[in-house]
Amino acid sequence: MAQQPVFDQEGDQRVDEEFLDDVTDAAEREAAHRERGTSRPITVVGNPVLHKECKDVTEFDDGLAQLIDDMFASQRTAEGVGLAANQIGVDLKVFVYDCMDDQGVRHVGAICNPVLDELPADRRVLDDSGEGCLSVPGAYADLARPDYAVVRGQDAKGEAVVVQGTGYFARCLQHETDHLYGYLYIDRLSKRDRKDVLKQMAEREPRYPVVAND
Numbered sequence: 560m561a562q563q564p565v566f567d568q569e570g571d572q573r574v575d576e577e578f579l580d581d582v583t584d585a586a587e588r589e590a591a592h593r594e595r596g597t598s599r600p601i602t603v604v605g606n607p608v609l610h611k612e613c614k615d616v617t618e619f620d621d622g623l624a625q626l627i628d629d630m631f632a633s634q635r636t637a638e639g640v641g642l643a644a645n646q647i648g649v650d651l652k653v654f655v656y657d658c659m660d661d662q663g664v665r666h667v668g669a670i671c672n673p674v675l676d677e678l679p680a681d682r683r684v685l686d687d688s689g690e691g692c693l694s695v696p697g698a699y700a701d702l703a704r705p706d707y708a709v710v711r712g713q714d715a716k717g718e719a720v721v722v723q724g725t726g727y728f729a730r731c732l733q734h735e736t737d738h739l740y741g742y743l744y745i746d747r748l749s750k751r752d753r754k755d756v757l758k759q760m761a762e763r764e765p766r767y768p769v770v771a772n773d
Contacts, residue, residue: 579720581668589631589657589667596625596632599647600768601693604743604760608645609694611741613652616671619717623653627669627715630655637767639693641731643738646694648770654735661726669715670722673736676709690730690744697763698756702744708732 602609616623626649634642640658644651655669686706691699708729710722724732734744745753 576721579668579714579722581666581722582664585657585665585667589635592628592631592655592669593635596628596630598632598636598768599629600770601633601637601646601696601765602648602770603694603696603765603772604745604757605772606648606694606770608648608650609738609741609743613643613645613650613739613741616651616653616713619671619713619715623651623671624715626651627653627655630669631657634693637693641735642693643735645738652739654739656728656731656735658724658728658731660724660728666724666728668722670710670712670720670735671714671717673710673712673732673739675733675736676711678705678707678709682707686726686730688727688730690734692734692744693767694738694743695745695756695760696765696767696769698759700745700748700752700756702747704730704733706730710736 626644630642630644630647633647634655634657641654641656643654652673653669653671654673657665657667659665682705684706685703687701687703689699690702706726706729708724710732712720714720722732737744745756748756
């Protein structure tokens with residue numbers, strides 16, 4: 560755990576809070592999840608499960624543990640850095656990540672029922688970088704997001720956890736939380752940019768198994 564100051568929704572600094580240590584033994588933990596899991600195909604834009612808010616996780620049992628293992632396996636197959644449950648067709652609020660931050664530090668974890676902190680104005684420094692999505696294969700666009708994020712949720716056992724990220728990892732946390740509330744990154748683009756992204760997707764073959772939209 561690391562101690563860092565955080566802020567409430569009114570922008571007032573709170574007492575120091577413990578953040579999840581998602582760095583220690585990151586490679587070993589990811590490998591263990593992946594080896595227990597089975598890779599599943601990725602759902603793509605247009606699939607109904609991606610366009611509605613997912614159900615809360617209420618049972619922190621062996622079934623959830625297996626789902627998380629399968630998500631890590633699926634994420635590795637697709638060479639992603641984050642994956643939400645609805646991206647493999649499961650209507651539950653859980654996402655996994657295996658993501659480097661801008662300092663090259665690897666973060667690995669799983670978050671259930673995530674909620675993003677609303678940042679005070681003085682912490683909202685926007686980073687207008689490229690973004691892609693496994694559910695929009697082969698396509699990328701620039702999208703401005705805050706370069707710092709705090710996500711609150713639960714771990715696989717139902718214990719409360721708080722995760723913080725900066726730079727690229729902050730983008731990952733925001734992107735995956737969006738998924739579980741029915742939003743893809745392309746929903747935050749202008750109509751013109753969204754059209755361009757969908758054209759990119761149509762012109763390229765996915766490099767990993769996907770679920771066809773019938």
